[in-house]
Every structure is written in structure tokens, then in C-alpha cells.
Amino acid sequence: MRYAIHFTPPAHDPLTVAAAQWLGRNAFSGEATEPPAIRGIGIHDIAFNTALPRRYGFHATLKAPFRLAPDVTEPMLLRHLMRFAGTHSPFELPKLEVVRLGNFFGLAPVVPCDTVRFLAASVVQEFDNFRTPLSEAELERSDSGDLSAPQFANLHRWGHPYVMDEFRFHMTLTGPLSLVEMPRFDLALRDYFEPYLKRPVEIANLALFIEEEPGAPFLVHSLHPMGRVAARKIA
Template identity: 70%
Template sequence: MRYAIHFTPPSGDPLTLAAAGWLGRNVYSGEAVEHPALRGLGVHEIAFHTALPRRYGFHATLKAPFHLHSDLVEAAMLRDLMRFAGTLEPFELPRLEIARLGDFFGLVLQRPCPELDYLAAAVVQEFDAFRAPLTEAEIERRNPEGLSAPQFANLYRWGHPYVMDEFRFHMPLTGPLAPFEFPRIEEALRAHFAPVLSEPVDFSNLALFVEKEPGAPFQVHSLHPMGRISARKIA
């Protein structure tokens, strides 16, 4: 089993529901969801281009997938995650927008968010003790020869190259695409997500995801609300 600590909106959030339709799977229930009917893009094409992000579920990575350290147990991680989330204050994300990231599309922030960058780094550090060290085979699968020096150092120190100063918040929506496909996929994404991207998105929880067996789809195991319990009750 592998775990990951991510951000994803609550199960009933309009953005969550829109993403479930686009990706074809609800990351909370694990159930298949019918793809939308979009002009110029067939349902079978959406299914093909979303196969990779569908398996990982709608999320933004904070602590990338890891095996639990052999000296530790899930219950201890859950207790620490609940405690840690309680020390954080919820905040509103800058507006999200569709963007191309290399050869795939995802949701990114319209402007930097230092508060989010700080939180992401804190999550990586706080929960690294729960991560089993990477094997040499796992390191090789991450193509270390293609990484920059800081990314390579992050991979060995934190188990993932894109953390700390290399962190960039994004929520993947497609797998790799050929260049000729970019305009058509982008148009479909904008048409599908436009109704929900005008609404603010609250960053108010940390989500523990699980992959129950190798190759299985990731699913939300539990949500851990941010903020003191007393403050949440008052709100």
C-alpha cells in the first residue's frame, strides 16, 4: 500500500464534481462517472486522454506517494495528520485557471501564493519520517538524469524532486498529449470547467490518499480539517 498527502476540495464541492465528470471517476467513492458531452471531443477521447490522472484522482500533490516506513503504523500517521492539520489556518486559494504544463493540461493558480508554498514545504518535512526510503529501482524510475541539481537533491532527501523551491501547485487533468491535440483539448477543458472556476476555492483540509495495491487507483482515505476544533465549531 502507498499513501499520499494531497489537497482536494470536499466531496460535494462543484469543482470536485466537475473534475469527477471530466476524469471519469469520483476520487472519494472510487466509482466511475460518466464523461461530459462536449462539442468537438468524443467521450472515448476524453477517456483516453484522462487515463493517467483518473488513476491518481483529482488532487494537488503535497507529499507525493510513499510506502509507510516499516517501523511505523497507519494509526500513528493519522493521529499526526489530524494534529498537524489542526495547527494550520484555512485560507482561500488564488483563482484557478486551465493551463498547459509541458505536454499536459491542469489547473494552476493565477498568481503565487506564499502561504500555500509554506504549507506544502511544511507537509513534506513533517511527514517525511513516515516515508520508507526509496529503493534504487524507485529512484531510477524517476529518471534522475533529467533532473536539475536541486530536483536531484530533493529526490534523494525528500523522495520527490518537485518540493520546496521546486514546488508548483497544479491539479492534473490530462495525460501527455501530442502538440496537435493541444487546441482541441484546451477548448474542451475551458468549456467544461468555466462554470466552476469563477468561484473561490478554500484550502481548508489535508487529504490522505491511498493506493491499496500496485497499480490500483488512488482514493481519498480521509480528510483532515485545518484549524482548531474550537474555531471550527464556532464557525
């Protein structure tokens, strides 16, 4: 069993529903969804090029997948996550847009957001003692060979290269694409998601995702509301 702490909008949010349809799976229910009909790109092309993010579900990573430390139980993790979420106030992200991130596409804010960077760094630090450190084999698999020095240091210290100063908030929409495929996916994604990006996205919860066995699709286990109301309920 692996756990991850992410952000994802609520299950019935229009953006969540649209993203689940694009990816072909709903991370809340685990059910498969029909890809949207988009001119210029076939449903089989969409299905093939969303296979990787489909398994992980629609999310923005805050704490990458980890196994619990030997002295930690799931109820302990849940209690701490509920309390932690209650100490952070909800906030709105800058407007999201479809962006190219290396060889894949995702949704990311049009301008940097220090608040979400602070939240992500806090999650990484707060829950580091809850994870089992990566084994040597896992470290080798996670090191692609082209990590920068800070990314390599992050991998060994925090279990993931793209944290702290290397963090960039994004919600992945495709797997790796060839240069030939990039333009048509860029156009298709912008056309499809534009109606759902008109209103601000609020970070109002932290989501616990679970992978029940190696290679299994990740599912939303629970959403944990942020803010003082949540903290008072826990107290």
C-alpha cells in the first residue's frame, strides 16, 4: 500500500468531471469514463496518450507516493492530515492554463503562486517522518540520469526530486508526447479545457490518495478540509 497527499477539486466540480472524462477514469469512484469527442484527435489517440496520468488520477502532487514507516498506521496518518489541513487557510490559485511541461501537458497557474509553494513545502516536511525512506533500488529507478544537483539532493532527502525550490504546481493531462504530436494535443487540450478554466480554482482541501497494490490505479481515499472551521471540528 502506498499513500500520496495531493490536491484535487471535489468529486462533482466541473473541472474534476471534465478531467476524468479526458483521462478516461474517475479517481474518486475508480470507474472508467468515455473519452470526449474532439475534432482532429481520435479517442484511441487520447486513450493511449493519457495512460500514465490515468493511473494516477487528476491531481497536483504535494507529497509524492510513499509507503508508511513501520511505526505509522493509516489512522495515525489520517488524524495528522486532518489536523494539519485545519491549520492552513483555503486560497485561490491564479488562473490555470494548459501548459507544456517538457514532453507532456498539464494545467498550471499563469503566474507563480507563493502560497501553493509554501503549502507544498510544508506538506513535504510535515509528513516526511510518516514515510519509509526509498530503498537503493527505488532511488536508482527514480534517478533518470538528468537530474540537477538540487533535484538529486531532494530525491535522497525527501524521496522526490521536484520539491522545495524545484516544485512547480501542475495537474498532468498527458503522458510523454513526440514533437509531432505536440501541436494537435496542445490545440485539443486548450479547446477542451478552456470552458472549465474561466473561474478560479480554490485550494480548499488536501486529498489522500492510495495505491492498494503495486501498479494499481490510485484512488481518492479522503478529502480533508482546510481552514479554522476544520480545526475546530477536530478539536
